[in-house]
Amino acid sequence: MYNELTDQEKRVILEKGTEKPFSGKYNDHYESGIYTCRRCGAALYRSSSKFKSGCGWPSYDDSIKGAVKESLDADGMRTEITCANCGGHLGHVFRGEGFTEKNTRHCVNSISMDFVPESRIERAVFASGCFWGVQHHLHKIDGVLATKVGYTGGETDNPTYKQVCSGDTGHAEAVMVEFDRDKTDYETIAKIYFETHDPTQVDRQGPDIGEQYRSEIFYFSQQQKQTAEKLIKRLEEKGLDVATELSKANEFWDAEDYHQHYYKKNGKTPYCHIYQKKFD
Template sequence: MSQRQLTPFESWVIDQKGTERPFTGLYVNTTAPGVYHCKKCGAALYRSDDKFHSECGWPSFDDEIPGAVERKTDADGRRTEILCKNCGAHLGHVFQGERLTDKNTRHCVNSVSLEFEPTKVPGVRSVVLASGCFWGTEYYLGRIPGVLKTQVGYSGGHVENPSYKQVCSGTTGHVEATEVTYDPVQVDLAEILRVFFETHDFSQTDGQGPDIGPQYLSVLFYENEEEKKLAEELIEQLKARGMKVATELRPRTKFWPAEDYHQHYYERKGDIPYCHRYRQLFPRS
């Protein structure tokens, strides 16, 4: 049975039966169609059709893929623990009788115990955005309902297939960026761009927070004139409120994925961004 190497935080939850903090997991609000797999061994555990919003702070499912999940009495003697049947990885706990769905069952699962594989959806789109350290950018943009996938990397420069060390030198022309793949039926680009602006200091001209250098600039890469116009409209809304906007609008260029250890960094470490935070700036209907 092939198993992936876990970070210390992942091992604490999966092997030592820890619990991630509520409302911090990547998949709490995920609504995209697909299958949730065991982070440790890759076995399929849950389908998106069985996921529901329980407001408990962790991903919730009212059913599992048949034969995929094992139940055991928890060490406290009261709750029922759920584990991956294939490898024994700790997933969370299952609760009955809450009447939250017709099945009257809630699998309360740690996001860090899961790996989501989105269904290939016709018409998916992607956008590349940079707002300082790409760990924080991905953290917030990956949590937008309708976003199918995110990956961090480098874009905008002249060096092919750059390394993190090269980009950190500030001489490649690349910025740390995040490629956001989304289903336009579930979320429009305007909402993704709103969250982009709402989660970093777009007025800063030399980086982002304590991260100073050209690789940490605020940049929005547009693919066509329609996307550019949308970005300009949002920027004008911010300027109309007296805000300074230093975000650069650049034509989209090749996106180079970063090294594996940078992907979903905060989820793998069980931490939250140090230089990104959310504050609502745009009205929502």
């Protein structure tokens, strides 16, 4: 579902227009948080990537991984950037200007974005088998801003996929979720987590076998832990022998780029994560 746009927003986002320089509300905006797509709500840029370029439009030297698509303009002169989720026009990207170490400037129309302040953002980490399927389901929840797959719960620093698959790192394949507390809550996301895998299986999920495929919730607060405990109790009252472990969140290591949003990139659907309603 897309947000309703004003005529001015349509001119920029759908018709690839440009707002006047120095007129956008985010040009001189440097609050901590995440900038999202005005049309679909997908996370685009972190405030830590924003810098003052003096060009008259918000500037960023990097986007959230997989959030922005680049394509050459019809005239072959500039590179357009659009929201990878909905295709909405954002602006253009320029390289080689020397503004930052990344030598990149995403020049974005303010009108193409919304902003979620850090005070509204909460993070959660879940593991339940192959992280491709976990991310596929959790990323679709309304109010979820961004997700990324990675490794956590073990001893090895900055592990590779090959190392984790060896079973020697102690890490689980996991997904970090960032969500807007004004639009959803931890319990809603945790319910979907339990409803998209079999929490009774130990060190496996479907055909994937190994400690890295275990069911485990890594909580950031006592409130998250208590919510998870409450949901587990409800499942146990239904007769399920829940094996899901609860551990305090620790270092989360990002997985390789080719793992991020794997099913979206490949146009496939999860083979071992199928939604099954478990809560009334």
